[in-house]
Amino acid sequence: xxxxxxxxxxxxxxxxxxxxxxxxxxxxxxxxxxxxxxxxxxxxxxxxxxxxxxxxxxxxxxxxxxxxxxxxxxxxxxxxxxxxxxxxxxxxxxxxxxxxxxxxxxxxxxxxxxxxxxxxxxxxxxxxxxxxxxxxxxxxxxxxxxxxxxxxxxxxxxxxxxxxxxxxxxxxxxxxxxxxxxxxxxxxxxxxxxxxxxxxx
Amino acid sequence: xxxxxxxxxxxxxxxxxxxxxxxxxxxxxxxxxxxxxxxxxxxxxxxxxxxxxxxxxxxxxxxxxxxxxxxxxxxxxxxxxxxxxxxxxxxxxxxxxxxxxxxxxxxxxxxxxxxxxxxxxxxxxxxxxxxxxxxxxxxxxxxxxxxxxxxxxxxxxxxxxxxxxxxxxxxxxxxxx
Numbered sequence: 001x002x003x004x005x006x007x008x009x010x011x012x013x014x015x016x017x018x019x020x021x022x023x024x025x026x027x028x029x030x031x032x033x034x035x036x037x038x039x040x041x042x043x044x045x046x047x048x049x050x051x052x053x054x055x056x057x058x059x060x061x062x063x064x065x066x067x068x069x070x071x072x073x074x075x076x077x078x079x080x081x082x083x084x085x086x087x088x089x090x091x092x093x094x095x096x097x098x099x100x101x102x103x104x105x106x107x108x109x110x111x112x113x114x115x116x117x118x119x120x121x122x123x124x125x126x127x128x129x130x131x132x133x134x135x136x137x138x139x140x141x142x143x144x145x146x147x148x149x150x151x152x153x154x155x156x157x158x159x160x161x162x163x164x165x166x167x168x169x170x171x172x173x174x175x176x177x178x179x180x181x182x183x184x185x186x187x188x189x190x191x192x193x194x195x196x197x198x199x200x201x
Numbered sequence: 202x203x204x205x206x207x208x209x210x211x212x213x214x215x216x217x218x219x220x221x222x223x224x225x226x227x228x229x230x231x232x233x234x235x236x237x238x239x240x241x242x243x244x245x246x247x248x249x250x251x252x253x254x255x256x257x258x259x260x261x262x263x264x265x266x267x268x269x270x271x272x273x274x275x276x277x278x279x280x281x282x283x284x285x286x287x288x289x290x291x292x293x294x295x296x297x298x299x300x301x302x303x304x305x306x307x308x309x310x311x312x313x314x315x316x317x318x319x320x321x322x323x324x325x326x327x328x329x330x331x332x333x334x335x336x337x338x339x340x341x342x343x344x345x346x347x348x349x350x351x352x353x354x355x356x357x358x359x360x361x362x363x364x365x366x367x368x369x370x371x372x373x374x375x376x377x378x
Contacts, residue, residue: 132333135350138363142370148302153255156299157374159367165350175348177306177338180299181371188364190311194332195361197315198354201330 063196080113087113136164136172159184243275244283251287252294261287300341309345310337332357 080090087110139162145154163175179187225237232240247268256264265280275283313334332352339345352360 132349132351135352135356135360138360140363140367142367142374144374145302150301151255151298152253154299154302157371165348175338177308178303179308183308184367184371187308187311188368190313191357191360191364194313194315194352195357198330198332198357201315201317
């Protein structure tokens with residue numbers, strides 16, 4: 001279990017402590033969400049929504065911190081899964097950090113790992129991530145659809161993008177699709193959110 | 202006879218599986234089939250014209266007023282109902298027409314998460330964050346392809362730069378039209 005302990009050491013213990021403290025305040029539903037994410041059952045923890053829910057229940061946390069936390073906890077559990085740790089081994093691996101945590105935090109971790117730990121998928125390749133490609137580049141063109149056979153007054157702008165993608169074997173393909181203005185705005189917003197989370201992790 | 206409060210949108214997408222007989226039974230059970238058919242055709246035709254031109258309120262008023270003055274046109278009650286219907290459903294109907302004219306792939310859905318990528322064989326010194334993005338691509342009404350891509354911070358910046366270019370072009374476009 002050496003690699004796992006080493007992994008835990010490199011997580012800043014302050015962050016881990018903070019993470020576990022907040023984590024212990026999450027409802028069991030939210031813990032489940034994180035485990036399901038690890039299991040590739042849901043594509044991602046909706047950090048913004050989770051943040052809002054925590055704030056309405058009186059827990060002060062911002063999106064950046066919460067992203068760090070969910071990543072830390074995900075990392076913790078997935079590493080534990082890879083090493084096939086039992087609940088007690090997991091608690092032991094947290095080392096001295098455990099003593100500084102509120103008692104119910106340990107109980108939560110124990111409970112979650114007991115209930116869900118065995119179902120955590122070990123391989124990162126499982127689930128709906130059969131082939132992960134690399135983004136290479138994006139080409140785009142903006143057009144306006146003026147009219148059609150079913151509608152003489154369409155008049156809507158749309159952008160056609162071609163995503164240049166490299167698959168795992170290095171082969172490059174172009175994936176093309178269209179977006180209307182609202183669809184594009186949503187696309188843009190998601191990438192801005194992504195950048196914000198990446199920055200804070 | 203006064204037109205029904207809720208005329209089903211005959212122009213909407215063509216996906217509505219409602220027969221004329223069903224409509225007559227629901228709306229005007231006492232009317233003769235011929236009578237109802239004529240009414241439905243007339244209302245449908247008007248809505249089609251309105252939807253095709255994507256009329257604004259001024260155009261709509263002018264159009265409907267002209268229809269009330271025509272021989273064999275509509276009553277002012279019917280005009281009022283059509284106007285109300287169009288005001289309530291214009292955006293949805295137009296959107297449906299827009300989608301109908303899109304025959305290429307669209308982005309049906311997009312999900313993402315940020316992982317801390319760790320090298321599992323070595324002692325972790327660097328945990329580099331990476332975004333995993335899942336995009337559902339496909340044509341309307343057809344099966345989707347799921348595209349899964351990895352983005353590091355640099356790649357996201359690259360994407361944002363290009364998306365900003367697109368946004369600037371879009372703004373320039375909507376300002377001139």
